[in-house]
Amino acid sequence: GPRVVIIGAGIVGTSLADELTGRGWTDVTVLDRGPLPATGGSSSHAPGLVFATNPSETLSRFAQYTVDKFRGLAETSDRLCFNPVGGLEVATTEARMTDLHRKAGWARAWGVSARIVDAAECARLHPLLDPATVLGGLHTPTDGLADALACVDVQRQRAEAAGARFVGDTRVRAIVTTGDRVTGVETADGIHPADVVVSCAGFWGVEIGAMVDLRVPLVAMGHQYVETTTVDPLRGSVDPRVGKAAATLPILRHQDADLYYRQHGDRIGIGYYGHHAMPVDMDRLYRDTREQPMPSMLPFTPADFAPAWTESTRVLPSLASASVADGFNGIFSFTPDGGPVLGPHPGLDGFWVAEAVWVTQSAGVARTMAHWMIDGSPDLCVAGCDIARFSARETAPDHVAAMSARAFDEVYDIIHPREQRSIQRDLTVSPLHERHRARAAVFVTSHDWERPAWFEANTALPQIDTASAASAHRDDFSTRHWSPIVLAEAAATRAGVGLFDMTSLMRLQVSGTDAVSFLAPILTRDPDRAVGTVIYALMLDPSGGVLSDVTVARTAAESFQIGINGPLDLARLRALARVARRDGADVEVREITAETACLGVWGPAALALVDPLSEAALGPDDLGFYRTVRTRIADVSVLAMRVSYVGEFGWELYVAADDAVTLADELTSAGASLGAVWAGRGALDTLRIEKGYRSWGTDMTAMHSPDEAGLAFAVAKNHDFVGRAAMSQRPVRRRLHTLVADDPGTLLLGREPVTGPDGTVGHVTSAAFSPIVHRTIAYAWGAPELRVGDQVHVDHLATTATFTVSPTTTVDPENARLKG
Ligand code: FAD
Incomplete structure (x- = not known):
């Protein structure tokens, strides 16, 4: 050794x-x-x-x-x-x-x-x-x-x-x-x-x-x-x-x-x-x-x-x-989030840390560190412990001091899973922040970014009465830091068109003559496709676990724009690029989150809203699914990407940060007659859960194989990548199932235990009340043997609720809406 x-x-x-x-x-x-x-x-x-x-x-x-x-x-x-x-x-x-x-x-x-x-x-x-x-x-x-x-x-x-x-x-x-x-x-x-x-x-x-x-x-x-x-x-x-x-x-x-x-x-x-x-x-x-x-x-x-x-x-x-x-x-x-700080130094090979560890976790941390150091991957999910989990702004001494003092103050407090911090807010905001405030957005933080959770201005939406009625049975704890406006925004998106500010989702640019050969072995699909192609792919660790899921758009012969899951992905890609350059490769990794903005425009009326404003035709036959094109909308240069995290026809529109307000204002005014509505993270989450879409870190982690997580479709058969061999040898020990509550009054917060018919115990990852099925939809890890139609029991606070195992996708399983 x-x-x-x-x-x-x-x-x-x-x-x-x-x-x-x-x-x-x-x-x-x-x-x-x-x-x-x-x-x-x-x-x-x-x-x-x-x-x-x-x-x-x-x-x-x-x-x-x-x-x-x-x-x-x-x-x-x-x-x-x-x-x-x-x-x-x-x-x-x-x-x-x-x-x-x-x-x-x-x-x-x-x-x-x-x-x-x-x-x-x-x-x-x-x-x-x-x-x-x-x-x-x-x-x-x-x-x-x-x-x-x-x-x-x-x-x-x-x-x-x-x-x-x-x-x-x-x-x-x-x-x-x-x-x-x-x-x-x-x-x-x-x-x-x-x-x-x-x-x-x-x-x-x-x-x-x-x-x-x-x-x-x-x-x-x-x-x-x-x-x-x-x-x-x-x-x-x-x-x-x-x-x-x-x-x-x-x-x-x-x-x-x-x-x-x-x-x-x-x-x-x-x-x-x-x-x-x-x-x-x-x-x-x-x-x-x-x-x-x-x-x-x-x-x-x-x-x-x-x-x-x-x-x-x-x-x-x-x-x-x-x-x-x-x-x-x-x-x-x-520490700022109360977790330990573990793992390799992203910029210096051979240097590791294992600090802020309690006696309580000490031997477990040591065992996982040993696995990580010796085998190249840890034996448990370390996403919440990795020293690279913080953004650059989050490691600034003033932030660390303020947040760690708060972690001390709150060490024994009852923290609601949706509760937001009251300090260290507005550290990084979208260029549309003032517009969101004008619509009375309620903000939630993700790292140092502020994101709208919902807009109080939407209380007047026609969908609000149904949404309020549907959420009437909620228990006091589960309704905290939440609003039926979330459901109304989700329903309005499926009825007309939703405008989502996706700016805070981190993205980077990988460029250089060796960009393709740099990316190919770390993605489960070959990125070497025609310029203008987008792929959804996974990154696996050497043991075949899902390190991240990313969208990779080839924007030029030697340049890719990649939507990532956060600072961990950025640190990992930067470290890999550093090593590649040491070996003589020409490749650069550059974060572009703050200098760009991203607007999601999705819904049955999206085409009627955007196509007339766009220089390039954006119809379903003009710009296919998973294709990207550069166009001009409202005199602003836009990279339109035909992808959707909500399961509706539409695009992610990427613009320079300085052009974001112009684009957003134009879409807002043109959308007024089409029922366009600004929608927040709550609606986004509801919509993606109706579609069976996963959120890395919540639904799956490096502890799960693509197959277990229901992501085998994102793995190419004829492409070689890190983790491929290990992945095919891994037994399927559990699966991520979709559950639907039997009782419309049942709500979940996440992490609840799930008992299957054979007594095995799993747990809920994500959950949301769906305004379409009028029930809570949840994803849960459970035995691979669970079948659609099986009943399971979920403990929520002092109650136990019955859920039925359902097909992965609850709303529009044929993707008719997505196709436009
Ligand atoms: P340490 O034990 O501090 O070891 C770090 C070592 O690094 C030290 O020996 C130091 O001398 C050495 N070192 C530092 N700098 C250098 C250098 N430059 N060169 C060489 N050596 C260096 N945890 C629980 O789980 N349960 C509890 O009930 C609990 N109660 C606590 C109550 C109190 C009052 C306190 C203070 C802590 C409590 N903790 C508890 C927390 C727990 O004690 C610590 O988290 C844990 O001991 C940290 O272990 P460590 O090995 O990381 O750090």
Whole structure:
């Protein structure tokens, strides 16, 4: 194997050394600036609560592996690495109780055993709890306490036995590179040569990233943790000598008050997120803590903790027999979206990061990193964890600081899946933004972009009465951040013509004499077609999983315009182009999202609207499906692309950003008599779900093969590409099915568990209420054996609904509308 240097011997670096050596990469050196084994990083004092339930399947699976692994470690050690005391989350409000039902759904969907319990059962599970203060809870028997230092110790010994070296008191002060490859790290003792360097520096990750021109989007944040004096009922209950995991009480979360609890022998540990965010000034920390053994522990600020103590003695009355013995403001990482930052440096081969990782996910992250580094692709979907998932604007320090502080504030809040942030808005807007505002658009963000979700000005649409009636049965939680205008806009598009601002969908240009040979092996269809041809194709990873789906338009002999799914695609294509150029190829990848705008014009009246205004004829026989032509509309140069994400005849019209308003205004005024309506993302989503169209990242990911995702049609038989061989050998383990609700009153939000007739469990990806079928249509992963007509059960909050498996496409399966 290659020579690997890992920076950081905390729980993440050590777990990674163990996973790499266990898979045969034995030339591993782990360097830490602090002493071993308690380096002074976050892992040295983590209380180690592990809750495996998470809205993200990947984060839940990381945690499940961590639990399994750490439980296994206990057998090889005299210390308890993991104590499976179980986890209990309690609700003191109805809203929290509803949310616990949602969480129980995630647990079921991701394979964690959990159940809703009443107040009496909460108090039976955790006898210090006053049942009169809670409404109920969620009990997860497999959760528990990890002793991070014990886990570090045992894994380090195992890695060392397999060949790894651990070196303490050795700070990495620079990364050594040759061209765009990493070749080593520099410390006070000199240069440690390396083919692969992994930064597992925890909240110091930003500084390491700066050494290689990589913005690591995390913020070091203070978080209060205290231990009480002896609590009367716990006196003598547990022998405190068994180590940090000494407890019999389940770990407890009281999220309505931003609090969590664990037992330390006869004391209770209390963690508190209710105080204001405490970002750490890292320059100052370096100065102040140079000689300190625990640079990650800041002095306790009792005033911030006062409300936590009052509330704690209310729900756990026996705490009144004790007091706060000890407290500190511990430091660990927060990120803009709360996820970890993992993966390769897009601009420097051989350099990786694994940071902002909790103890809870540590071993799972390490295993996935090892797969990724050794096999070339991770074993779980890392789209929500990849360091390249942020746009350039999103990694700007001001944004990272503001969003990470918000992530801290909201860590225990109930977040509705459609809820939008109130800060960091209007960072990047479409050239049509003011026009959208004039139509009273309600905006949603995607990365740094604002997009209209629907337009309040459309309350007067004739379709609104039917839409309001159809959504009348909705439950309070499901109707939040939503409007029946969404349905009216969708219905108006199918009746006349919808105008959609598609500008925020990222696009790029690939050009050069080697553009074709660059693209061919990374697409599931051959892009080498006549100028003016568009293809829908997939990009696969080496194991045959779907990395992305893209539309590729050949706009000139040596130039392609590609619609991509986001920053991950951009980073991947740029990295591939960098390597191709290193090998002498002539190819450039350039993002053109901001300098261009895109308008979707779709519906039965689209032709009547656009054709009279266009220089080039745009009729169905003039510009075929999946063809593109340059024309002039309203005196503006337009690239018209005959594609549709809503299943109606029409085009994506691409213009220079400066021409967007002219084009939009012309279409609006010409469209008035044709029933043209501006429509938002909500309508777009409804329409595409009626058609069976997938959304990458929500419906399918790299964990799914094209066949499983229902995308085999996008794979050419006679074309060779990365992932082809692996793809054909992959068994179909599940399929993405279309479900239609039996009851018109049923609504879904996504990620609900689905139980098939044979008892197997899958989960919902996307869902939308259709104004045409008057029912919720959902996509769900389920057993490949499910057949059209089968009934399945979907748990939604506290209810269970029946759905029927349906053909992939609900509306216009013959594509008559698309053909025009
Ligand atoms: P660390 O343990 O900080 O390791 C990073 C290492 O990198 C350090 O040892 C550091 O010395 C080293 N390093 C940095 N720079 C350099 C350099 N230039 N050269 C060499 N070495 C370097 N998580 C949970 O899952 N459950 C909990 O209940 C929980 N509670 C917490 C409570 C508190 C009060 C705090 C502070 C954190 C808590 N966490 C919890 C979070 C958890 O502790 C961390 O996320 C986790 O320990 C991070 O592990 P790590 O290995 O990435 O970082």
